[in-house]
Amino acid sequence: MCGIVGYVGPRAATPIVVNGLQRLEYRGYDSAGIAVVQNGSIEVRREVGKLSNLVNLLAEQPTNGHLAVGHTRWATHGKPSQQNAHPHRDASGEIVVVQNGIVENFRELRESLQAEGFEFQSETDTEVIVFLIALHYAPEGGLAEAVRKALGYLKGPSAIVALTSREPDKLVAARLGNAGGVAIGLGDGESFIASDIPAILEHTRRMIFLEDRQLAVVTRDGAIVQTLDGQAVRPEVHEISWDPISAAKGEYRHFMQKEIFEQARSLTDTIRGRVDFAAGEVYLEDMPLTAERARSFDRAVIVACGTSAYSGLVGKFMLEKIARIPVEVDYGSEFRYRDPIIDERTLIVTITQSGETVDTLAAMEEGRAKGAYLCSIVNVIGSQAARMSDGVIYMHCGPEIGVASTKAFTSSLVDQYLLALFLAQLRDSIGPLARQKLVDDLARLPELAGRLLDADANTVYEDLAERFHRYRNFLYLGRGINYPVALEGALKLKEISYIHAEGYPAGEMKHGPIALIDRDMPVVTLAPQDEVYDKMVSQVEQVKARSGIVIAIATEGDEFIRSRADHVITIPAAPPLLTPVLSVMPLQRLAYEMAVRRGADVDQPRNLAKSVTVE
Ligand code: F6R
Numbered sequence: 050m051c052g053i054v055g056y057v058g059p060r061a062a063t064p065i066v067v068n069g070l071q072r073l074e075y076r077g078y079d080s081a082g083i084a085v086v087q088n089g090s091i092e093v094r095r096e097v098g099k100l101s102n103l104v105n106l107l108a109e110q111p112t113n114g115h116l117a118v119g120h121t122r123w124a125t126h127g128k129p130s131q132q133n134a135h136p137h138r139d140a141s142g143e144i145v146v147v148q149n150g151i152v153e154n155f156r157e158l159r160e161s162l163q164a165e166g167f168e169f170q171s172e173t174d175t176e177v178i179v180f181l182i183a184l185h186y187a188p189e190g191g192l193a194e195a196v197r198k199a200l201g202y203l204k205g206p207s208a209i210v211a212l213t214s215r216e217p218d219k220l221v222a223a224r225l226g227n228a229g230g231v232a233i234g235l236g237d238g239e240s241f242i243a244s245d246i247p248a249i250l251e252h253t254r255r256m257i258f259l260e261d262r263q264l265a266v267v268t269r270d271g272a273i274v275q276t277l278d279g280q281a282v283r284p285e286v287h288e289i290s291w292d293p294i295s296a297a298k299g300e301y302r303h304f305m306q307k308e309i310f311e312q313a314r315s316l317t318d319t320i321r322g323r324v325d326f327a328a329g330e331v332y333l334e335d336m337p338l339t340a341e342r343a344r345s346f347d348r349a350v351i352v353a354c355g356t357s358a359y360s361g362l363v364g365k366f367m368l369e370k371i372a373r374i375p376v377e378v379d380y381g382s383e384f385r386y387r388d389p390i391i392d393e394r395t396l397i398v399t400i401t402q403s404g405e406t407v408d409t410l411a412a413m414e415e416g417r418a419k420g421a422y423l424c425s426i427v428n429v430i431g432s433q434a435a436r437m438s439d440g441v442i443y444m445h446c447g448p449e450i451g452v453a454s455t456k457a458f459t460s461s462l463v464d465q466y467l468l469a470l471f472l473a474q475l476r477d478s479i480g481p482l483a484r485q486k487l488v489d490d491l492a493r494l495p496e497l498a499g500r501l502l503d504a505d506a507n508t509v510y511e512d513l514a515e516r517f518h519r520y521r522n523f524l525y526l527g528r529g530i531n532y533p534v535a536l537e538g539a540l541k542l543k544e545i546s547y548i549h550a551e552g553y554p555a556g557e558m559k560h561g562p563i564a565l566i567d568r569d570m571p572v573v574t575l576a577p578q579d580e581v582y583d584k585m586v587s588q589v590e591q592v593k594a595r596s597g598i599v600i601a602i603a604t605e606g607d608e609f610i611r612s613r614a615d616h617v618i619t620i621p622a623a624p625p626l627l628t629p630v631l632s633v634m635p636l637q638r639l640a641y642e643m644a645v646r647r648g649a650d651v652d653q654p655r656n657l658a659k660s661v662t663v664e
Pocket residue numbers: 354355356357358400401402403404405406409452453454455540544659660661
């Protein structure tokens with residue numbers, strides 16, 4: 050969603066800010082803007098559409114200063130337009146604000162500010178913030194005090210950065226609730242602010258993350274952090290180990306393509322250092338969980354959204370089978386509104402690539418309030434979910450830039466497998482031999498993934514995409530542990546190619562969807578040789594009996610399926626609990642090739658955002 054980048058220091062601020070915003074483009078946005086302090090006043094440039102439009106505007110109307118803030122906006126209140134783009138200014142033009150989040154009570158605030166004579170220029174909720182700051186600005190307290198007072202009026206989550214030409218040496222950043230992160234990068238005689246680490250990673254690895262209800266005054270010398278109640282805070286300085294090169298596209302056409310193809314490596318990174326293969330043991334460095342507490346859990350609840358929720362549906366099989374703990378899976382957006390039954394005997398496992406998904410964070414808050422143990426599976430280091438948790442299992446798959454999640458899905462599956470083994474160790478739920486076998490299975494996984502991704506180059510996917518990219522509907526069928534993979538395959542196709550696709554448990558087909566089967570709706574069937582293979586074959590027969598087209602994902606060497614399906618993509622034979630890590634990869638590649646042929650914006654599909662920080 051919206052992105053923020055700020056800079057203060059000796060260098061020209063505009064290129065740094067624009068470059069940072071470019072690195073956040075993957076988050077999704079529909080307009081962009083920048084405010085620069087220049088010769089004692091503030092210059093603002095805003096433009097609708099892609100950042101390149103703002104770059105063109107800046108070429109026509111250049112800015113030149115050493116302190117700036119920029120923003121990419123994903124419209125919530127008011128359509129994408131120049132007026133609604135951030136930064137927003139007060140009437141004097143001397144104070145500006147950018148915001149991520151939502152001011153839930155903005156209508157009442159707007160009315161009372163209008164009654165005081167403030168004239169609004171936009172339809173956004175953000176403009177109330179800049180007027181509130183202007184209203185409370187006094188030279189003695191300065192900008193920080195005015196921001197603090199303004200935030201006192203706001204309901205709902207907000208992350209803001211404000212600046213004023215009256216104090217041209219500082220940016221003020223603040224965070225209220227979960228509206229995405231605020232990272233402050235500490236450089237040498239310069240400082241940065243960003244809503245997401247990749248924006249500023251090329252400049253510094255030393256970062257502070259603002260917590261809920263904290264405010265920072267950021268100058269070229271660093272940051273002074275306080276709570277919104279005025280208490281001084283000594284923030285932890287994190288050293289970020291990501292390699293900025295890994296956030297570049299390299300030889301690939303799209304980030305999504307790169308992220309699909311790097312899965313053999315990302316899976317290795319997820320496993321690395323956590324398994325003693327000789328002893329058959331798993332170590333999770335950021336999971337301070339005692340055997341006593343682990344034994345006290347009477348169930349686990351996995352909560353997540355979108356792709357991460359589908360990952361959780363696979364994880365349910367792993368946790369139940371290996372750790373012998375009953376598991377429930379729910380969407381963050383549903384969980385929070387159903388007064389869920391949770392207590393201190395509940396293990397809540399949240400899965401979130403970004404660590405900032407507001408519905409997932411709300412589920413964690415619910416769990417925290419009811420005494421549950423919070424374990425999160427997270428990719429973005431230092432993100433809100435990681436900080437809120439009792440235990441964290443990082444995905445360690447590197448920055449995922451493509452909006453459609455791919456490598457984070459497979460790494461989160463492996464993390465859940467590790468969690469299941471870890472709990473099994475603590476709860477003594479399986480014997481050492483069985484555990485050793487599961488660990489050995491895991492050891493082979495990256496190599497199998499590498500083989501699958503290298504095999505048959507792209508031709509099978511290119512041929513299928515060439516043939517089917519104009520079709521309007523697809524059905525994806527899976528059963529058992531591969532049913533969630535069918536859901537994920539359908540989601541990948543719809544979100545990046547805009548083709549309607551539905552995932553279904555194969556056995557349910559005859560209870561309704563079978564009525565849809567004809568030559569115009571290809572059916573993608575997950576049919577690896579596992580315990581439900583025969584049942585999947587009979588689904589294939591049922592589709593064929595109705596003149597349907599079947600694209601089967603099957604195990605290498607399965608000749609029988611070739612005689613039944615119209616098209617077959619093979620995957621290496623793998624242990625049942627790990628098969629989804631492989632079976633999803635052909636679906637990712639198929640969706641990618643289809644989207645490319647349809648000329649879609651693969652890395653930034655319309656209307657989507659990488660981290661969903663609004664409800
Ligand atoms: C789909 C996709 C989304 C995310 C969802 C949750 O490809 O990426 O469905 O999985 O928005 O995001 P995180 O995992 O960041 O909480």
